[in-house]
Amino acid sequence: MGKALFDAPAAPVLFTHDKQADALLNDIKCHPHAFVVACLMDRQVKAERAWLVPHRLSERLGGFEFAQLAGLTQEQVYELMTKPTPLHRLGKAVSDPLCAAIRLIRDRYDGDASQIWRERPSSAMVVYRFLEFSGIGPKIATMAANILARDFKIPMTDHYSIDISADVHVRRVFSRLGLVEQGCPVESIIYRARSLHPEFPGLLDLPCWEVGRKWCKPRAPLCRSCPLRHDCPTAHQT
Numbered sequence: 001m002g003k004a005l006f007d008a009p010a011a012p013v014l015f016t017h018d019k020q021a022d023a024l025l026n027d028i029k030c031h032p033h034a035f036v037v038a039c040l041m042d043r044q045v046k047a048e049r050a051w052l053v054p055h056r057l058s059e060r061l062g063g064f065e066f067a068q069l070a071g072l073t074q075e076q077v078y079e080l081m082t083k084p085t086p087l088h089r090l091g092k093a094v095s096d097p098l099c100a101a102i103r104l105i106r107d108r109y110d111g112d113a114s115q116i117w118r119e120r121p122s123s124a125m126v127v128y129r130f131l132e133f134s135g136i137g138p139k140i141a142t143m144a145a146n147i148l149a150r151d152f153k154i155p156m157t158d159h160y161s162i163d164i165s166a167d168v169h170v171r172r173v174f175s176r177l178g179l180v181e182q183g184c185p186v187e188s189i190i191y192r193a194r195s196l197h198p199e200f201p202g203l204l205d206l207p208c209w210e211v212g213r214k215w216c217k218p219r220a221p222l223c224r225s226c227p228l229r230h231d232c233p234t235a236h237q238t
Contacts, residue, residue, distance in 0.1 A: 001207035002200075002204055002205070002206065003203060005151075005207070006149070006200070006203060010153045013152075016055075017048065021052050021054070021056075024055050025055075029114070031054075031065075031066075032112065032113035032116075033069065033102075033113040035113070035144075036101060036116070036130075036133070037054045037098065037101065038053060039136060039140050039143070039144045040098060040101055041054075041088055042140055042143070044089065044090060045088060045089055053087050057080060057087065060080050066112075066113075069102050070111060078091075081094065097133070097135030101133050101135075104132065108132075117129075120156060121156060122157045122158055123145055123156050123158050123159050124160070124161035127162065130144045142164075142202060143165040145161075145162045146165070146206075149200075150202075150206065158199075159200035159202070162200060163193065163201050163202055164190060164193040164204050164205045165202070165209075166189040168212070169213055170189065170212060171186075173212045173216050174193075176216060176233075177232050178232075180192050193205075215228075223235035
């Protein structure tokens, strides 16, 4: 499933299922910073809501050119993120990293976030560059690199350092498939994925995430319609 996604021709990614929001996020040529901002927002809220933030900011700003963002003060960013209604449940907790991200893109990448992944870097370098953003940890950094490689078809010299992003859905699927022990640490899942597909561990990420959300639910899993039902020992018990 993961290989099919990786080998498929590039197509618009439906991050939010909002046409305007998705158009902005998919425009990594003219608005690469929108993708970076969305990654930064992807914490403690549903993914769809997190990835809507760049579009909602653009509505309040009247555009989303990087020059507009670079001209904002920290107080203005906080106002935009919180009033008249909060764009993210964490409010100030995401406003400060957003300001830091704008400064980093301005100072290190000359206002062009696509320099993070330009000129065929190694996967480790892409992950490392995302880790340099305040508020982005290994889970989001590898997710970002994975989306760039898998969906946007950004060329990299390798994919060894793109790990699986072990969220609750991925952890549940790995456990029910019998690949790891229930309740094991995140590191166990990461290394299990590496052992299964060393060349590109993150290739397993999106299929497991989708299975976890659609079929392998925490309660009353839909085992009979799950695409992994023939290989899942848990499904055989239901």
